[in-house]
Amino acid sequence: MAKKIVLAYSGGLDTSVILKWLQLNYDCPVATYTADIGQNDNFDEIKSKAKSLGVKDICVEDLKEEFVKDYVFPMFRANALYEGVYLLGTAIARPLIARKQIEYAKKIGADAVAHGSTGKGNDQVRFEIGYYATDPNIEIIAPWRLWDLESRESLIQFAQKYQIQIPKDKIGEPPFSVDENVLHTSAEGKVLEDPWVSPPNYVFSRTKNIEDTPNKAEEIIISFENGDPIKINKQNSSPYEILKKLNDLGFEHGIGRVDMVENRFIGMKSRGVYETPGGTILYHAHRAVESITLDRETAHKKDLIVSEYAELVYNGFWFSKKRKKFQEIVDTYQNNVNGEVKLKLYKGNVIVLGRKSENSLYNISKVSFENNKQKDQQFAEEFIKSQFKKIN
Secondary structure (H helix, E strand, O other): OOOOEEEEOOOOHHHHHHHHHHHHHOOOOEEEEEEEOOOOOOHHHHHHHHHHOOOOOEEEEEOHHHHHHHHHHHHHHOOOOEOOOEOOOOOOHHHHHHHHHHHHHHHHOOOEEEOOOOOOOOHHHHHHHHHHHHOOOOEEEOHHHOOOOOOHHHHHHHHHHOOOOOOHHHOOOOOOEEEEOOOOEEEEOHHHOOOOOOOOHHHOOOOOOHHHOOOOOEEEEEEEEOOEEEEEOOEEOOHHHHHHHHHHHHHHOOOOEEEEEEEOOOOOEEEEEEEOHHHHHHHHHHHHHHHHHOOHHHHHHHHHHHHHHHHHHHHOOOOOHHHHHHHHHHHHOHHHOOEEEEEEEEOOEEEEEEEEOOOOOOOHHHHOOOOOOHHHHHHHHHHHHHHHHHOO
16 A cells, blocks of 8 residues: 555646545545646646645646757657647657656655546556656556546536535536647547537637638748757747747647547547647748758658657657667757758748758759759669669
């Protein structure tokens, strides 16, 4: 039996009920851990709510810069997309939270951790693999797989019974489930469960509707160093601030909405609606600067591992040897990915206008239609014949 538990705590209905349930069912202190990764939460209220439920050890940790620098940017250096469209905003956050939660547990002498992920979702896998990767001997408590509370209504009844404050938007049937951090906002469940029905406008919070975006395009320049963005319009900023600025730009121009039916790691399909405004801009910009700084063989080999890299992140294997090996392969060539990308933002679109780099491999003298030397034409003919021989 656990001697002390640290709960990953958001202050919402689920984790507040879980906190009380742990206190009732485990004869030990329960601490709370909350990670600030850029979500729009009132952390003072979260602390106050945990305190009102009798928690003595309460931790809210600012991880915004670390999240972007050490998790988001490495993933974007790999151009990771799950199933071709999802920029992995939720998946990339879980390993960091899990690792930091374990570190806090060790700091206060706790021997168990708990989370609020359900038994049907991906996050239970991501959290628990992250826990074990940090401490293989940690005890993990997953209340959704243990208790007899089977619905949102039963959680509300439990909260009312023990006088737990219920967020106003969670009274009755909540319209959908939301996860948020500086990279993205995701929504799923309830009004979104029928994949034929379009998401209602109130689902979206990080992007304007296309109809409400400016009728004039906006041009920006993103500067890259070793594969990471370092400036927007010549202005240096920290990793978090860069992503935040790109989010503001993406919001204004309705950039970064994705509505997909995805294959969950645990075997079922689910419909998710994602908003990744700044990440979508960054993705296109990074690929543009790579297009002139990576040679053909490197670029193509990198593309071959992108799908598997993204699947590892999606499934929760951020700390795996394979993901780390892929990261080493990706980063080996990023020291050449330096330069600037000029973009136009307009009506949900990210349009590449130009790119330049001191490391550019683009040679205008070789590709120009104004320089058609006879020997180049002869080389092309020999090249085509040699390739035909390879396939026959």
